[in-house]
Amino acid sequence: MPDSADILWFKKQFQARITPALAGTPLTVDMVTAIACQETGAIWSLLRRKNLGTNKILALCVGDTLDADKGRRAFPQTKADLLAAPDGAAMFEIAHQALVDMAQHIPGFAGVAARPHKFCHGFGLFQRDLQFFLSDPDYFLEKRYERFEDTLALCVDELKKGLRKLGLQDRSELSDQELAAVGIAYNTGGFKPAKGLKQGHFNGTQFYGEALFDFIRLAHTVALSGEQAELEAPPPGQAILPPPSAVTASGPQFRVKTQLSMLRVRSEPLISQPETANVISHLPDGHPVRAVSGKPVKGFLEIETSLAGALIHGFVSAKLLVADAAPEPIAVIEPAPALPSSGIVAVWMPRKSGSVTRRIDLANAHSLNEAGQPQRKGTDAETLRQELAAIIDWLAVDKPAHGRYQPRSGLTFCNIYAHDYCHLAGVYLPRVWWSAHALLKLAQGETVAPLIGNTIVELRANDLFRWLRDHGPAFGWRQTGSLSKLQQAANQGAIGLIIARRKEDGRSGHIVPVVPELGELRARRDSAGEVTAPLQSQAGASNFRFGTGKAGWWLGQEFAESAFWIHA
Known part of the structure; x- marks a missing residue:
């Protein structure tokens, strides 16, 4: 899979040639880059490391050898179909030789290239499908797909069709979600909002739309020398997230x-x-x-x-x-990039040397420290998602043997489960926090020892609601304003939370991680594609690893207020 270094190479080779082709459209260089990554990135990212010339790399960007026996429905489904078409024999020779030539550099294709009846169905950096041979044979017979401007022009034409199908052709700017939707239309010929990005070719782990969105976000972190990247690349173990949105309303x-x-x-x-x-x-x-x-x-x-x-x-x-008697621009709070090292700092429950806190133990104030705990350390969205899924499966909140999360005696442990999920993902959500008098000393620069019941106290869900409001941004957290943005952040491998504060302070509030959509696990969306129930993982009166839960549970009459939080 292409990484940021591959994307930098691509932009160096082609950005100046892509930009003029997009004039008058809301399409972007990063979107075109993402399509190239999705369509043939597995090929050119390897070829570029072999010091082949750009023209040679373009000529070798071919693929898709699947015939009818593997599910292909478009023309040509077999070698016989192609040979039966006008100039089909000449096209077969080109398509077969293209496969052989490419396989000399990409070992994974060596086996299929050795079969005399196999041939490529996709041609060029953006994979023009051979089904178009019937209407535009010269493009393939003359090998125009080897010329960047020719293959780009056809790609842009198809993207413009996608813009028109989605009614976006007159827009001057599109969100990443909208660009990915156009890409899905490019791949499938249409887009169904209620399915979100889970549309297009499915590779066994991701749909085309999901992978394309990942590449768009990654492309945002890469800029040519002298240019400013749209987004800052995060450190390993954190997700790529856009900055908070500014207020654009212009009324009183x-x-x-x-x-x-x-x-x-x-x-x-x-x-x-x-x-x-x-x-x-x-x-x-x-x-x-x-x-x-x-x-x-x-x-x-x-x-x-x-x-x-x-x-x-x-x-x-x-x-x-x-x-407002003295209006000023409304400030947009950005989360701190790292934990504070002085003043009010993070705190954990002290433990005796050698002691271990396990999932099978009853809940307490300590954080888990079992051997072999999974972590979130990836440098790309797909790895981060898989790591978060591994954390959820390892915590196994629904497993009766994991007494740490099982409801008992009228008690539930959503706060502890949320803490454990964040803790393993490398994100600070406190299990214990400083008492009021300890906070005053810390704010004055004093050093305070963590002593349970004295300088630190355990936090319940209601307490976590207040902690996020009062201290969250200083520890990397920020709110987001919609369920769609919350799920989108989680899908990039970020940490998402829904939290609701109970009206009666002695009664328990609720906190739930919002987790990445994986495979067929998905959030619920309305007909316009907006998330109405994100994918969640919870401990509570009932425990589940993945589910959408009760619709709008955070709006229940028992809660005074609720909020959506994210952390890269």
């Missing part, structure tokens, strides 16, 4: 004034039944918001704001806003 600025409780942000200008059903966020008293138009609708004002890094867009009660 207000401040929340409730003097009673948090202000509910709703998805539409009305109070739903039940009244929490359309709540998408909660804003604290005094928080700044920017109106979209400034015109109330049924007593509600459409607003935007940023909350702990999340772009919040919705409707709030106009009577609970006051004009």
